[in-house]
Amino acid sequence: MTDRPDFRPEPRAPKGFQDRRARDVLVERRILEQVSAVYERYGFEALDTPAFEYADALGKFLPDADRPNEGVFALQDDDEQWMALRYDLTAPLARFAAQNWETLAKPFRRYAFGPVWRNEKPGPGRFREFIQCDADTVGSARPEADAEIVSLAVAGLEAAGLPRGAAVIKLNSRKLLNGLLTAAGATAPSQQLDVLRAVDKLDRLGPEGVALLLGAGRKDDSGAFTKGAGLAAPAISSVLAFVQSGGGTRRETLDRIAGVIGGSPQGDEGLADLDRIDMALKGLGVDEDQALFDPSIVRGLEYYTGAVFEAELLLETRDDKGDRIRFGSIGGGGRYDDLVARFTGETTPATGFSFGVSRLAAALRASGQARADTVRGPVVVIVFNADHMADYFAVAGELRKAGIAAEVYLGAAGMKAQMKYADRRMSPAVIMLGGDEISGGTVTIKDLDLGRALAAGVRDHEVWRNERPGQQTIPRGDMVAAVRKILEGERP
């Protein structure tokens, strides 16, 4: 690439991309295993699709000639077609479903997980590449399909490690919101968007802030002014009444909503949908504290056509400094009946839920729910003398055959540094095979965990070193059993 011999590239990951080490990889792998098992138990099949899609298949953010990378990472293929990295798993599903519609057993139920990419400004906890996990039903218009997705989300999050009560799924319906917009007299599309955006901010700004955004506009603490939706006072109060009609059981919420916007055709349709969802949730065993109706949930602006849901973290989370942090939404989804129609021209009902895996892992960690187990290193076989490498590898092989992680130290350093290496790797033990052991047919095993436990009380290095705690020299044939005993000593 560069022909300047003195050029030294700066070793750094691209902005918004991150390296993830064993600790995070293992946590996320475990989440995906648990969630996949749940999704399969619900009858969803696995599907993997390519990282790239043709840009026109991804829809809304279709690159145009001047701004090909707006929102997505796009490049032009040999044949000059634009391809883009997928920004979620739903658009590729719509493409797949449209492409294979004739051959699929319908309704088509699938789950998928993998990296997605978004070319936008990264922020704290917000990356340009992240793992998403997604489950959808394509081809069922029944509200019960939405209820099942909600049940799936509840079960999946719990399997991932969120204890009951740590999160709740909040449900609403786009049809209710449309009924509300009609009732409030917001007819112009741009005004409708303003109203929905304002409603979406209820949890952050409170009713007063939302009222300002619905009316003339709001100036925030930094002095920036956000233009309002320009609704008249009676419309504002009906919107606020609607938005605040959550609380209590799902049934109670429905009754209150009916009081505010019942009577409009769209609103009644939405109420009927939520009513059926409520009944299905009861059958599915999803309780009131696991899924509730919340009229202030909006989610995205186009796209959704019926039920919308959002998974919200309820656990109090604190950052490293002990300050409270808002985690907010850890996943969401809803019904989108027009996505497949983009390809086929035929309206195809679909509903789904997705969550960010890293974000969920971060939520588990921040809430103290993640098992804080450190990544354990292998048993390290110390190298005394290069002439005996064959013996060292034989020992490592014996341990591996017994299912114990083991490695021969392959660096150049002396014994002291090898011990330090094993310590830093969090190895449970080292195996020492010096001249004495080899001629005697023995091995020396040092229990590093025991040493770690005892180290706190040590004052005198000399004494400590001479005592050699946790160290035993035993016949070579007893090695595996002795190592296993050390491993079993650790906490489950």
Add this chain to the structure above:
RNA sequence: GCCGCCUUAGCUCAGUUGGUUAGAGCGCCAGAUUGUGGCUCUGGAGGUCCUCAGUUCGAACCUGAGAGGUGGUACCA
């Protein structure tokens, strides 16, 4: 995108109204301890003081522009 704040060692940060060889703690490496990690002690390595331009006899410090980070806001499939 807009507004504010910040940028000195791998990390967290000091730093004199602008004055010569820029510091600390932690971490790293080594020795004390030639077959023994974590404690202790001693030593060592490691810096374009974000970049460029300007003011000045002299800039880590002052001025301007830019880059990067961060907080808020907007947008968010």
